[in-house]
Amino acid sequence: MLVIRRDLVEAMVAHARRDHPDEACGQIAGPEGSDRPERFVPMLNAERSPTFYRFDATEQLKVHREMERNDEVPVVVYHSHTATEPYPSRTDISYAQEPDAHYVLISTRDPEEHELRSYRIVDGVVTEEPVQVVESYMFAHTGVDDTPDGS
Amino acid sequence: MAITVSIPTILRTHTGGQKSVEAAGTTLAQVIDDLEANHGGLKSRLVKEGTLHRFVNVYVNDEDVRFSGGLDAAVKDGDNVTILPAVAGG
Numbered sequence: 001m002l003v004i005r006r007d008l009v010e011a012m013v014a015h016a017r018r019d020h021p022d023e024a025c026g027q028i029a030g031p032e033g034s035d036r037p038e039r040f041v042p043m044l045n046a047e048r049s050p051t052f053y054r055f056d057a058t059e060q061l062k063v064h065r066e067m068e069r070n071d072e073v074p075v076v077v078y079h080s081h082t083a084t085e086p087y088p089s090r091t092d093i094s095y096a097q098e099p100d101a102h103y104v105l106i107s108t109r110d111p112e113e114h115e116l117r118s119y120r121i122v123d124g125v126v127t128e129e130p131v132q133v134v135e136s137y138m139f140a141h142t143g144v145d146d147t148p149d150g151s
Numbered sequence: 152m153a154i155t156v157s158i159p160t161i162l163r164t165h166t167g168g169q170k171s172v173e174a175a176g177t178t179l180a181q182v183i184d185d186l187e188a189n190h191g192g193l194k195s196r197l198v199k200e201g202t203l204h205r206f207v208n209v210y211v212n213d214e215d216v217r218f219s220g221g222l223d224a225a226v227k228d229g230d231n232v233t234i235l236p237a238v239a240g241g
Contacts, residue, residue, distance in 0.1 A: 025238070043238075054239035057208045057215045064235055073160075077238060092240035095206060097161045 096121035
């Protein structure tokens with residue numbers, strides 16, 4: 001299950017809407033081992049395409065170094081589908097290389113109502129998981145430490 | 152001094168869980184061969200048909216090697232090689 005704060009969901013959806021009809025992509029960093037998404041990191045789609053996305057390699061390295069310094073990992077990797085359902089495409093599955101990440105897909109095919117779903121993708125096997133949207137992690141059981149997030 | 156290579160989570164099965172390992176060589180291709188000698192299985196995850204696999208990004212210090220010669224990119228002692236999974240899809 002993905003437990004995620006509402007403001008982070010809203011940030012992903014806003015990014016997807018802003019870049020529509022191109023695909024938007026990004027990640028949400030969280031403390032290593034916590035499985036708790038905390039820091040929203042929208043990424044450039046180097047492809048600027050309605051059917052494909054790729055993190056800009058230079059930006060990806062910069063963000064990777066920041067995350068290493070902070071002892072963070074990409075807890076969520078998200079991207080949008082702008083004309084199809086929010087289900088991982090064959091290309092999405094072939095590139096999925098973060099077995100510990102939640103892969104979030106947002107569809108902006110409907111101009112009013114977005115669709116958001118989350119998956120684990122491990123060794124080419126896609127498993128959908130429930131998404132629980134919370135106002136704060138303070139009362140949600142998100143990990144072994146359950147540290148209040150200060151909000 | 153050697154070359155330090157950062158290994159992404161997905162490839163740490165080949166390094167006994169280590170996040171970074173040391174290697175030697177004067178080009179990226181040599182570094183990858185040296186990695187393979189000590190951590191079997193890594194090369195086929197990085198190289199396909201004589202070029203870098205599209206599923207990985209490789210950097211020497213802060214430079215994406217796609218812009219500095221690919222497998223022929225020069226590497227020297229003290230450099231950091233970072234391997235990251237390409238994040239992409241459709």
